[in-house]
Amino acid sequence: MKITNTMSGRKEELVPQKEGEFNIYACGPTVYNYIHIGNARPLIVFDTLRRYLEYRGSKVNYVQNFTDVDDKMIRGANEEGVTIQELGKRYIDAYFEDAGALNVRPATVHPKATEHIPEIIDLISRLIDSGHAYVLDGDVYYETSSFPEYGKLSGQNLEDLELGARIDVNEQKRHPADFALWKAKKEGEPAWESPWGEGRPGWHIECSAMSMKYLGETLDLHGGGQDLKFPHHENEIAQSEGATGKPFSNCWMHNGYININGAKMSKSAGNFLTVRDVLERYDGLVLRLFMLSAHYANPLNFSDDLLDQAQKAWERIRNFRENLKYLMEHPAKTDADPDTLIAALADEFNAAMDDDLNAAGAIGVLFDYVKKINTLFENGAGREAAEKALRAFDERLDVLGLLRPDTEDGLPEEVERLVAERAEARSRKDWAASDALRDQIHALGYDIKDTKDGAKVSRLEAAK
16 A cells, blocks of 8 residues: 655555554544534544555554643633633543544544653653753753754755744744743643643643554654644654654655635634534535545545535435345346456455545445446346345445444444443443543444443434
């Protein structure tokens, strides 16, 4: 499989350091509000990448963080008179509901910044000791001039950054591009003890600390939205490689922006849409199909007309599946054999996905398969033939995340397994594991409540 590596600008073979096992990190949302459709695109893109790698037989260790302390969270928590932990929990729960509606599977780990303060402090200490960071009145800054390769991902250079564009300006910093690793405590802000006094982590350091904890010092792939390339990912590289002396990630993958009716999405422009806004009118799988209808790296225009087109395409998929189910229940005596078409489907689908995760091309392959199977079965099909045709189709739909578990006969097997694991964790009073399993259940579109009669599981409204 080849992926366009942002670092080189070229398509490169995606090769894991450990054969058959990929370590992937994708930046998650800041949990101060509901996720918007711009957040949804990387969620879907990297969930699809993970699904495809697993479909091809690899194990994927997939980490996606939650930023649960930053200026926006502090401001929101203070306005509402709650702690940042309370605000974060509310919107993390909402995230899992919305992600479940989009059929985005839970990551292997969803680390939170506030739960990794020791790891963050340790990494900052390493950077100070190695001469890459300095303390300034209780703040700690990364000294960008200490890292000669600063800017290698985004093409920026320190001379271009002298004016401090998009960078917090502090006249005492050694260079305008130096960025905060640790921020000294201010009135009304949460704070943790550190060797430099009470304070909180800067934004960039959390991803380096958490990715290295769970995936090691060099990742196979790091992903996120185009907007994160600079300064966030550039700063991650500087602080991670400054600390370890090793490449931080062997591949960088960025998805393109989303525009609303041709204009950049923003609250000030009045065209800001949350995932929940869209789910009021469209099924989450329609939104997912729409998001995959263009190459991940290209800009994607969002409009009602385009969503309506995705709705019609989704109805074609549903009708095709229902027709095959009907043929299975009402078989005809015919020698129509789909094996050749199924083999072609596998080859063409894999070829599209292997070529820089071309999900749009893979969707085109699926619709071509629909047309050819409909022609083949125009006079009916035997039960086994219809079943094989449906199974091959559903397997690829599942890779794209366009197939939900059938819940008519009870809970999906994966949900039942997680519920059982959570019950066992609660029995041994492992509350952290219990909470993590609850989050995974939420991500699959289900709520779980503990009652005197045991755990009660129900489908989340947003996922119906």
